[in-house]
Amino acid sequence: MLSVTCTAPVNIAVIKYWGKRNEELILPLNDSISATLSTEHLCTTTTITASPNFTENKITLNGVEESFENKRLLRCLSEVRRRADEHDKCRKEILKWNIHVVTENNFPTAAGLASSASGYACLVYALACLYGIEKEELSAIARQGSGSACRSLYSGFVQWKKGCHDNGSDSIAIQIVPETHWPEMRILILVVNDAKKKTSSTHGMSTSVKTSELLKYRVSSCVDKNIEALTKALHDKDFELFGKITMQDSNQFHAVCLDTYPPCVYMNDISHSIVNVIHQYNKVHGEIKVAYTFDAGPNACLYLLEKDVPDVLRIINYAFPNDNVKSVEYIKGIPVDLPESGTD
Numbered sequence: 001m002l003s004v005t006c007t008a009p010v011n012i013a014v015i016k017y018w019g020k021r022n023e024e025l026i027l028p029l030n031d032s033i034s035a036t037l038s039t040e041h042l043c044t045t046t047t048i049t050a051s052p053n054f055t056e057n058k059i060t061l062n063g064v065e066e067s068f069e070n071k072r073l074l075r076c077l078s079e080v081r082r083r084a085d086e087h088d089k090c091r092k093e094i095l096k097w098n099i100h101v102v103t104e105n106n107f108p109t110a111a112g113l114a115s116s117a118s119g120y121a122c123l124v125y126a127l128a129c130l131y132g133i134e135k136e137e138l139s140a141i142a143r144q145g146s147g148s149a150c151r152s153l154y155s156g157f158v159q160w161k162k163g164c165h166d167n168g169s170d171s172i173a174i175q176i177v178p179e180t181h182w183p184e185m186r187i188l189i190l191v192v193n194d195a196k197k198k199t200s201s202t203h204g205m206s207t208s209v210k211t212s213e214l215l216k217y218r219v220s221s222c223v224d225k226n227i228e229a230l231t232k233a234l235h236d237k238d239f240e241l242f243g244k245i246t247m248q249d250s251n252q253f254h255a256v257c258l259d260t261y262p263p264c265v266y267m268n269d270i271s272h273s274i275v276n277v278i279h280q281y282n283k284v285h286g287e288i289k290v291a292y293t294f295d296a297g298p299n300a301c302l303y304l305l306e307k308d309v310p311d312v313l314r315i316i317n318y319a320f321p322n323d324n325v326k327s328v329e330y331i332k333g334i335p336v337d338l339p340e341s342g343t344d
C-alpha cells in the first residue's frame with residue numbers, strides 16, 4: 001500500500017479564461033493570468049492511497065463519496081499513468097492498483113471561489129507524486145481536469161498560454177513573476193454568498209462561445225493587448241496599470257456573461273455596490289488603491305498593497321455593516337510554495 005497527501009492553493013484570475021476552442025481537451029480561446037494564493041488560506045488537501053487489495057477506485061469530496069465515472073477525473077488519471085509508464089524511474093508495479101482519493105476543501109466548494117482549480121491541481125500533483133513523476137511538466141494534465149487548475153501548479157503570477165497545437169501540448173502554465181517579486185501585494189476576499197452557483201463555469205462559457213458576439217470581440221481585439229500590458233505592469237510593479245486592467249477585464253468578462261443567451265448573471269446587488277465603493281474610494285484618493293475582480297460568482301476579490309489594507313478594511317466594514325458581506329478573508333500575500341506533498 002502506498003499513500004500520498006498534497007495541498008494545492010486556489011488562484012484568482014486578473015485576466016479571465018472564458019471560452020474553449022476544444023471542449024474535450026480543455027483548450028482555451030485566450031491566454032489568462034492569475035495570482036496563486038497562499039496554501040494557508042484557501043486550499044485543497046488530497047490523499048491518494050493505492051493498494052493491490054482495493055477492489056475498485058473510490059473518491060470522497062468533503063466527506064461525501066462521489067462517482068469515479070467522471071470524464072475529467074478519469075482523463076487526469078489516465079494521462080498521469082501514461083506519462084508514468086513512459087518514465088524509467090516511475091513506480092510501475094503500482095500503476096495497475098486501484099486508488100482511493102480523499103479530498104477536502106477548506107472553503108465553500110463551487111461557490112465561485114475556484115475550488116475546481118485547487119482541486120484538480122491537487123489531484124494531478126498527488127497522482128504524480130504517487131507514481132514518482134512530480135518533477136514533470138504537469139500543467140497540461142491539470143488543464144484537462146479544469147482549465148484554471150493548470151495555473152495553480154505555479155506560485156506568484158501565472159500565465160496560462162492558450163497554445164497553438166491541436167493536441168494541447170503547448171497549452172500550459174508558466175510563472176510570470178515569483179511571489180517574492182511584489183511582496184507588498186495583498187488580496188481580500190469578500191464572501192458575499194457561499195452557496196453553490198447556479199450556472200457552472202463550464203456550462204456558462206460553453207453557452208457564451210455559442211451565443212456571445214461580445215466574446216468574439218474580447219478574444220480578437222482585447223485580451224492579447226491586456227496580457228501584454230498586465231505583464232509589463234507586473235514587471236514594473238505598476239499598481240495603477242495593474243488595477244485598471246484587472247477591473248476592466250472583470251467588467252468585460254461579466255459583460256460577456258450578460259451578452260450570453262440566456263444570460264449568466266453571477267454578480268448580485270452587493271457585488272455591484274462593492275464595485276461602486278471601490279471606484280469612489282479610488283476617486284477620493286486620486287489614484288487606484290484597490291482593484292476588484294469577480295469570478296463566476298458574486299464574491300469579490302480585492303487586490304491592494306499592504307499599506308492600504310487597514311484603511312480599506314475600515315471602509316468595507318463601514319459600507320457593509322449588516323452582514324451583507326459574510327466574511328472577509330485576508331490573504332497576506334501571494335506567497336506560495338509549490339504544492340506540498342508527503343508520502344508514507
Ligand code: DP6
Pocket residue numbers: 012013015016017018026032116117145146147148149201202203295296
Ligand atoms: C471565471 O476552469 O472552472 O474562474 O475549464 O470548464 O473547468 P473549466 O472551467 P473553470 O473556469 C474558470 C473561469 C473563471 C476565470 C478564470 O479562472 O480564469
